[in-house]
Amino acid sequence: MFLKQFAVCAVAVGLALATPVQAQETVRVGVTATGVPFTFVDTATQLPTGAMVDLARAIVEDNGLKPAFELTAFSALVPSLSTHKIDLISAGMLATDERRKVVDFSDPVYTYGEGMFVAANAKDFTIEDLKGATVGAQIGTTFADSLKALSVFGEVKLYDSIADIMRDVKLGRIKAGFGDQPIVAYQITKNPDLGIRLVKGYKPLKEGGVALAVAKDNPKLLQQVNASIAKLKANGQLAKIFAAYGL
Structure with a gap:
């Protein structure tokens, strides 16, 4: 009986010791x-x-x-x-x-800033060119607040995703969109038929570290x-x- 109890205890102790390693x-x-x-x-x-x-x-x-x-x-x-x-x-x-x-x-x-994108057949715009226009930005991003603070645009419309902004830019519902530059550039590279393009020479309002x-x-x-x-x-x-x- 003693040997049996000892064996059971030994197994229990062994499992207890093994658990932290296995978990x-x-x-x-x-x-x-x-x-x-x-x-x-x-x-x-x-x-x-x-x-x-x-x-x-x-x-x-x-x-x-x-x-x-x-x-x-x-x-x-x-x-x-x-x-x-x-x-x-x-x-x-x-x-x-x-x-x-x-x-x-x-x-x-990693370090980056936002990029401005327009419809593929549109001309390049500057911030000043978009005075009074409706533009898009993703909700929760740092540059959405920066764009609003400029008091240039008629409206900074907020979207859940960059894909939604791209769609409205392509369809002409908004004049331009702003999104994480590397994200927008990557998506354009992978899908040339998105119907949008990045504005060359655009200088980000703010760069930051990821x-x-x-x-x-x-x-x-x-x-x-x-x-x-x-x-x-x-x-x-x-x-x-x-x-x-x-x-």
């Missing part, structure tokens, strides 16, 4: 479906992909953890992080002072993310990830 913590990563080439859904696999998806996977796995990607509207990323529906944001999101009030950002991983974000009460994860970013920069893997998507 792999999951990090819920918020990404968008409309941020090509940073984050989007692969039509063949129906899975999230893109530069920031690959980067998040590399960072999470570098820490011995498992990523679980959660498709989230861009405007809902910060609220989802603040309410702990996700643990990490990895998208084409610029680290701004306003966002820093509610989330903590990692070290920057960074991952964590909740303010999760300093441990932020430290892990930054350590992995430093490692990926040093070994060249970070540059390879972005280069694979034309960035």
Whole structure:
């Protein structure tokens, strides 16, 4: 009887000791479906992909953890992080002072600004040329507020996605659209029939650094993310990830 009880206890202890090794913590990563080439859904696999998806996977796995990607509207990323529906944001999101009030950002991983796009058969415009006109921008982006602050346009119409802005520009419903320059450029390259083009020589109102974000009460994860970013920069893997998507 004693030997039997000892054997049962030994098995229980063995399982208890093995559990932490076998269990792999999951990090819920918020990404968008409309941020090509940073984050989007692969039509063949129906899975999230893109530069920031690959980067998040590399960072999470570098820490011995498992990523679980959660498709989230861009405007809902910060609220989802603040309410702990996700643990990490990895998208084409610029680290701004306003966002820093509610989330903590990692070290920057990429820098860009917005681009202006018009219908393929339209002439190039300057900001001044668009005085009183209706233009489009994506809700939740930093430059949407910057465009409104100019007090030049008749209306800065806000859209859920860049694809929606492109559609209305092509159809002539709005005069011009503004979106993340690398995202717009990538989509035009991949689909020449979009019916839009970037305005050459347009100077962004604001450039910023793309960074991952964590909740303010999760300093441990932020430290892990930054350590992995430093490692990926040093070994060249970070540059390879972005280069694979034309960035």
